[in-house]
Amino acid sequence: MTEGPETEKVLIDSVNLKASEITDSKFKLIDRVIQDFAPEIAYLCQIREDESEEQQIKTGRLHENRILGLFLKFYLEGKKKITTGVVEEEYRRYFRDIARSTTSTYLNMLKKESILYIERDGRTVYYFLHEDPPIGIKPFWFTRIFCIVPIYFNRAMIFSNLYINSDKYIQDYINQYGEKDKKSLIKNFKFIIGLILLNIFKNRSSKCMLCQFSKREIYEKLEEIISIAIKDRCDVLPEDLVNNVINKYSEISMFNETDNDIMEEITTHMSRYADIYKRDIEFQVMLSVRRQDLRLKQKRALEGDMLSVLIEEKIERGV
Numbered sequence: 001m002t003e004g005p006e007t008e009k010v011l012i013d014s015v016n017l018k019a020s021e022i023t024d025s026k027f028k029l030i031d032r033v034i035q036d037f038a039p040e041i042a043y044l045c046q047i048r049e050d051e052s053e054e055q056q057i058k059t060g061r062l063h064e065n066r067i068l069g070l071f072l073k074f075y076l077e078g079k080k081k082i083t084t085g086v087v088e089e090e091y092r093r094y095f096r097d098i099a100r101s102t103t104s105t106y107l108n109m110l111k112k113e114s115i116l117y118i119e120r121d122g123r124t125v126y127y128f129l130h131e132d133p134p135i136g137i138k139p140f141w142f143t144r145i146f147c148i149v150p151i152y153f154n155r156a157m158i159f160s161n162l163y164i165n166s167d168k169y170i171q172d173y174i175n176q177y178g179e180k181d182k183k184s185l186i187k188n189f190k191f192i193i194g195l196i197l198l199n200i201f202k203n204r205s206s207k208c209m210l211c212q213f214s215k216r217e218i219y220e221k222l223e224e225i226i227s228i229a230i231k232d233r234c235d236v237l238p239e240d241l242v243n244n245v246i247n248k249y250s251e252i253s254m255f256n257e258t259d260n261d262i263m264e265e266i267t268t269h270m271s272r273y274a275d276i277y278k279r280d281i282e283f284q285v286m287l288s289v290r291r292q293d294l295r296l297k298q299k300r301a302l303e304g305d306m307l308s309v310l311i312e313e314k315i316e317r318g319v
Contacts, residue, residue, distance in 0.1 A: 026157050030197075033160045037194030038229045040292070045156075045201040045226070048149060048208075049218040061212040063106045066095055068115070071129050072142070081126040113210060147211075151252050152204035156197055159249070162267060163193045173271035180275060188274035188281045192245060195234055199250035202226045233288045238280055245273050 027046060035042040070090050074082055088103045107127055110116040119126045162169065170185045205223040208214045234242060249266065256262060274281065 029160045030156050033163045041229050049215040148207050156200050159193050159196050163190055166190050169267040185274050192270050195246045196249050198230045232291045237284050241277050
């Protein structure tokens, strides 16, 4: 795996390249919003670093998919307590036999990825699906691997448009609920959307790490960097706001973006939270600005120290 500093350099180099390559007006809109809300990670969110399909396909993903297929079978049969031995036995019924150690390895990987969870009864370990599979879905949807990049980027575009047109949505809210401090509400409304956008791209990175074609170390570093930007802007916000607005609207399965009634409901919901938690958001913004200023000063100090070292080295060499 690539070391941290080397991975960060790859990301920075990629940023410089991607920034010059982005031509789609919708993608430019996303960058415009990110630069306004979190300039320290501008362009990073749009990085897509994947291995070529012509390279060797990782068989590990095949084993994981087959094991998950067995768990779907167990679920439909009403079997709850699944051990490694049960998975091993069922696996050889349908596929080429693999060692128990291999079965255990992939079960633990699925647990690490939060797809499975475990319960212990003495020395016996039982595996369960972390979430129940969808009921009534046609088998076709289980046969394909879908890239999640387009739907996450589409969600980001939707909220970028809401960010740019925040004045309109806040005015609609004021018209409905009476006179408010419009300037303050717009600022808070945009802050909420900015956090939703950062979470959208953090969620996208966490899922891209699981793709068999991805450069996992790149997405791990990307998720780490975005998580820092989120924490700087989110750590003292009320849990109600974080869970019921920011986290809720950051995931792709929550609503249909093409339904105008739903979108109106969402903008009203966010406007109301921007109003209810006015002081909390303003306090968070104040803290965030201070942190960004401190990080900038630390960065400049570090760059100054590096420059001093280079000058001293040149003096020593008589340059």
